[in-house]
Amino acid sequence: MTVTVDWYLILAAVLFVIGAAGLLVRRNAIVMFMSIELMLNAVNLTFVSVGRELRDLTGQFAVFFVLVVAAAEVVVGLAIIVSIFRTRATASVDELSEMKG
Amino acid sequence: MDGWDVAIVIVKVLVVFALLLAATILLVWIERKVVADMQNRIGPERAGPWGILQTLADGLKLLFKEQIRPNKVEVGMYLLAPVLTLLPAFLIFMVIPIGVPFTVTLGGVERVVSMQGTDLNVGLLYILAMSSLAVYAVVLAGWSSGSKYPLLGGVRATAQAISYEAAMGLALVPVVFYAGSLSISEIVAAQSGTWGGIVPRWNIVPLFLSFVIFFIAIIAETNRAPFDLVEAEQEIVGGFHTEYSGFRFACFFLAEYINMFNMSAIAATLFLGGWNGPTFGLTGFVSWLLPIIYFFIKTFVLIFIFMWVRATLPRFRYDQLMTLGWKRLIPAALLWLVLSAVVVGWRQFGAPWT
């Protein structure tokens, strides 16, 4: 029995679903952020696996750029969360609903 | 890959493990002696000749002490942290070459055994990755203790690690420029030989500023004085390990000294030419032994500087720490990075106007 690309893809899919579920279920902005990271990493895994299957380095470049963008996103996102916390003393996104109709 | 290769790997791991433990025991003793000397004291002298067994005695004592576990701790993380602090400390040394390879015939096959755990093609990145992991143990220990002072220590450790890791990474980039590789063994190989037969081709010569930045950064990374805000006794008691005792405390203690040794070894490898040194035309066993001796001499010189600094300088204030990191070291490292890039580029591609 050898590990084929399908296995990695299914693992990635499951991780992605877990991340998505976390994003939808959790209220803590920081945990939601981590769930997003989880989703990003799941996608990264598919990039590397498929890239290996196709004998193509491009998948790894995609991962590289995703990493950079994720880092930038985390920096700004966490800064926003800290700002919100300073004004509202909460990290729960459900309480940030001033814009509701 | 056959059984012998596996055996070689296992032996290497064991050697590294033993080496680090032995080095720690020695280091603690040396530090106490050196600091005592600098403070006009005598230091330990009862256990063994010159008190050399003092560390062993202390270690045994710690091993048998009661391991207190306060009520408010997060049990899982509290127990995990001491283990976590040792892991990167041991792992990081796996890529440091301590001498020249030798050949040995085992199982009818002639094998080249390098004096290095493993030679990764991303060795330098591996070092950076592992050194960045060291902070987790501190943070988790501080957080899981469920107490104010350790938590403050943990937060300080995070900020300090983020700040100085950048300077450290930037200071290492020129080294990569000069060697043209991320592999540690190639970086060492690139430093062999001399300029004009006198000056050794060590990176410290063209990259002195990088070396200084790197050295300051590793002092901060290992949380040693004068950057030991993480465990500043006068401010936050014992910092992150306030609530630890017995063997768990010993783990942190051990890790700190292993890290000091690791970092000194890395600095020696990257800037002081590693095991490179004059062989005086000798061959055979001696030519294998000499590099190892050179390596340890360089490492211990750097360790001595560690101790010297600790004995000399008072602790930084927190804002001074940040100012030094972000406003002094990082810009200086960037400047030096650009300059060395120009030098290397010039040497490789010729002057810009040609």
Add this chain to the structure above:
Amino acid sequence: MTEWIWLVIALPALGTVFLHFFGRRIGEPYAGWIASATIGSSFVIGLIAAVPFLRGEAHAETVYLFDWIPALGAHAELLWDPLSALMVLVVSGVGTLIHVYSIGYMHGDERFGRFFTYMNLFATSMLTLVLANNFAVLFLGWELVGLCSYLLISFWFTRPAAAAAGKKAFIVNRIGDFGFMIALMLVFTTFGTLSYSQVLENPGELLGAGTATAVGLLFLVGAAGKSAQIPLYVWLPDAMEGPTPVSALIHAATMVTAGVFVVARTAPIYALSETASVAVATVGAFTALLAATIAIAQRDIKRVLAYSTISQLGYMFVGVGSAAYVAGMFHLMTHAFFKALLFLGAGSVIHAMADEQNMNKMGGLFGKMKITGWTMAIATLAIAGIPPLAGFWSKDEILGTAFEKGGFYYLLWAIGLLTALLTAFYMTRMFILTFLGKPRWAEGVHPHESPRTMTVPLMVLAALSVLGGLVNTPFRLGLEHFLEPAFEGVELAHAPEGALLWILAAVSVLAGVVGILMAAALYLGPEERRERLLGQIRRPWFAMENAYWVDQMYGRTIVIPGKKLSIWAAFTFDNGVIDGIVNGVGVLVQRLAAALRPLQTGLVRNYALVLAAGVVGLVVWFLSSGGL
């Protein structure tokens, strides 16, 4: 040199921009000198570029600058042919003199720099208008001169009369522009382009007689607005509220000639339609007569000149309407000289009389203002058509052409002749009332000769008024040869030759002399006789003095009903119907929004869920439809 012709426009434009930002700072008199220098340079460049035409060597050239509106066939492109050359020289030449004159005239005005900004902008616009190589650029200049006219008429906007006059000029011009725009649309739908080269090359191919008439009449509407012809002339007398150099530059010498220029420029179209040409000539003739009769009875020196301008423009229309384009342009040129001179002289007089414009309070100024007096005398004789001054040649050529055409044109010729008599009469009246007789000055007025910057342009213009006619005498048709390339393919009407020429000339000179003598007899003679005569014709005189109450009639028939309609539209129609519709839509949207608002929960996780469900749904749909 031709490829540098854009500098003619660019230099005054540069002056405008510069003076706009720095005019106030550099102040008097340097702002004026800068403005004069830019337009003077334009004149010099135009003159150099026109040298090949004077030699009769070159043909029309187009100068391509850059793409503007390719879909309309309208690029930023200039046409350099004798017609535009003539206009450029007249505009920039007369313009330069008036600029220099203004330096003296506007002395002490607190918005001195701003005045020259506008003057330069006007020069820019007018030069754009005449140099255009397509109707779009022409229209650009056309609208810009309208704007400048507004800005300059209401230059002293603190005076309510000036502000109102500016508005009036603008609105009346807009009416003309409306016709002009429709003409352009008609041209575009017919030819599919606005470029001169394609429209005017051979318009008969695409343009039927009916359309040609329509286009011609619509152009006439536009031209009538700009050139102050019946029925759109009412703005020009009011425009005298502006500073006198403005009246001279815009409302005598240059801008009002734009209508004439456009008719001449579109000569190939008018050549296709007899009706349109006759309409142009008829409008011109009746305007000439009407304005002349009004001019007779005016008391305000500038108003006399304003109606005189309208009258003379009527002559030009008669000329271009009789297919005598050269004669029309010729009169345009000579008129520019002597009318500018008259206005500037009037300005000098007004200046000397401390802003008094009523001729009844003048008289006897000749002794005090020698230069102004002499130059005004020359101008009066020139406009009266006394040979060999400029006005004689050009006016005579127009009248001669009309007579030669015969038929309906006999009537126009007769009207023109009558007008010539009236012109001589009212001009002499004006001169006598102003310069001769006993002083009737108000107390405290001490007339004096104007400064050098004002008198030098007067003298230059006087010289031009004397000599300007000699460029196109029956003995030597210089201007005709010069302009010939511009009217290639258009049949030009000519003045008669031989004995008839001399008879007609003699008749018109006679009319002028009679007019002068009548005026002299009436105004230099005993006062009782004049009183008695005026008493006999009191009613018509009163009507003429009040310009036949045309303004009041317009007000009664157009302005007041228009106002009422506007009030109804604003307060009844708009409030009720339009706002009702708008508010109805608003209420509808509000209700809809209120119904949909609960969807916007403000919970980001809710949105994320919907988003995720949408993506999953799309994927399922793609898969089930075999998309992947």
Add this chain to the structure above:
Amino acid sequence: MTELVLFFIFGALALVGGLTVVAARNPVHSAMGLMLTLFSLAVFYVVQAAHFVAAVQVIVYAGAVMTLFLFVIMLIGVDKAENLSETIRLQRPLVVLVGLTVVVVGVFVAVGGRFAWITGVVGAGPEVNGTAEAIGDDLFTTWLLPFEATSLLLIIASAGALALAFFRPRRREGKEEGAP
């Protein structure tokens, strides 16, 4: 064989880590779970010969991103256990529905052989080796523009973070300065 063992060990660890992120009441535990997943993925990258990416994964995520996460968690003190009960009606059932749909569709695609799009070019060349040299060669030639673009993005992000950090909410009437 090695790969099989590694796949099961670290695949299980990755799943455990992922579930910890979602299920842990304490954000620090979530962060540790995420760390576990990230490390497992780094191991997969090494297994798949993406050495450079693996190293960068550890440096960027472990060294920077997660450190930042922990720092923020501790800074704003939300380390108390969180109430995990759902407040939005129908949220949980719908999440389960969406998740199940994805899983079902995934199984359907896998069973139906719809990954066939991959097989066309499989094995069409030597195994790729993601060493630093290989990555660097292409990164600074083919991918230079995206590379520069991401560097710009990083600068903007740091500037934005700084701006946010220096932002102080305006003091409201009748409220003490320094009140959260």
